[in-house]
Amino acid sequence: xxxxxxxxxxxxxxxxxxEDPDALVLELQRELAEASPMRIIDRALERFGDELAIxxxxxxxxxxxxxxxETGRRFRxxxxxxxxxxxxxxxxxxxxxxxxxxRIEYRFPDTVAVERLVRxxxxxxFLTDGHRECCQIRKVAPLRRQLAxxxxxxxxxxxxxxxxxxxxxxxxxxxxxxGRDGGPLLKFNPLAARSxxxxxxxxxxxxxxxxxxxxxxxxxxxxxxxxxAVLPGxxxxxxxWWWEDAAKKECGLHVKSG
Numbered sequence: 001x002x003x004x005x006x007x008x009x010x011x012x013x014x015x016x017x018x019e020d021p022d023a024l025v026l027e028l029q030r031e032l033a034e035a036s037p038m039r040i041i042d043r044a045l046e047r048f049g050d051e052l053a054i055x056x057x058x059x060x061x062x063x064x065x066x067x068x069x070e071t072g073r074r075f076r077x078x079x080x081x082x083x084x085x086x087x088x089x090x091x092x093x094x095x096x097x098x099x100x101x102x103r104i105e106y107r108f109p110d111t112v113a114v115e116r117l118v119r120x121x122x123x124x125x126f127l128t129d130g131h132r133e134c135c136q137i138r139k140v141a142p143l144r145r146q147l148a149x150x151x152x153x154x155x156x157x158x159x160x161x162x163x164x165x166x167x168x169x170x171x172x173x174x175x176x177x178x179g180r181d182g183g184p185l186l187k188f189n190p191l192a193a194r195s196x197x198x199x200x201x202x203x204x205x206x207x208x209x210x211x212x213x214x215x216x217x218x219x220x221x222x223x224x225x226x227x228x229a230v231l232p233g234x235x236x237x238x239x240x241w242w243w244e245d246a247a248k249k250e251c252g253l254h255v256k257s258g
Contacts, residue, residue, distance in 0.1 A: 032171050040171055041071060042067075042073065051151040054076065059210050060158065062210060063199060083109060085224060089211060105146070109141065114137060147177045151179050151186065152186040153187055158189075158196070160196065218239055
């Protein structure tokens with residue numbers, strides 16, 4: 001399924017995948033290091049067309065959709081439905097589809113793998129075993145299936161989201177996940193240099209929809225059992241997997257890459 005903004009121009013013809021991916025990353029890094037988020041998205045869509053998709057789940061990501069719409073180019077959006085999201089999140093997804101006139105490409109976890117995990121360890125094994133196994137089944141495996149159809153993707157990652165793991169995040173990088181036909185995959189992070197305040201200033205300026213859970217103190221929103229509100233002054237990632245060490249607050253979606 002392909003998601004596209006309403007009344008946008010046809011995608012540009014994508015170029016053959018014959019060049020050195022590392023050289024392309026360096027070229028794009030030099031070109032886009034100081035570029036605005038909208039310019040980064042426009043360049044990504046110009047370069048990869050339908051072979052690129054925007055990953056959508058929260059506040060940063062809806063801003064990426066807004067920027068993509070503003071470019072006037074055709075674009076795709078995908079999201080991971082883990083089966084354990086908040087009811088508000090599911091309604092928010094539908095609101096975003098209506099607002100932008102798009103259809104989100106949903107990826108779901110493998111039913112057999114989920115059933116095996118729950119039968120063997122119960123519904124809340126992550127509270128004692130750590131969240132990695134559950135996230136691998138419900139998020140990482142579906143993501144890999146999606147990325148295997150693409151040559152590039154766009155994320156809402158920011159350097160200040162998780163200083164221990166994202167402080168050096170570039171605006172363009174080679175992803176460690178394989179892309180289409182097992183080939184190289186590029187990842188664009190247009191908001192890498194932006195802060196949470198920058199994101200919310202833009203959301204208000206563009207008057208784009210956002211998840212109502214944000215108004216209840218949930219800044220970083222994931223699955224319902226693994227998300228809670230944070231107190232004033234707390235880092236946003238303190239609301240995720242709060243029973244685990246702060247250095248382990250990644251789910252595996254964003255593996256180390258060049």
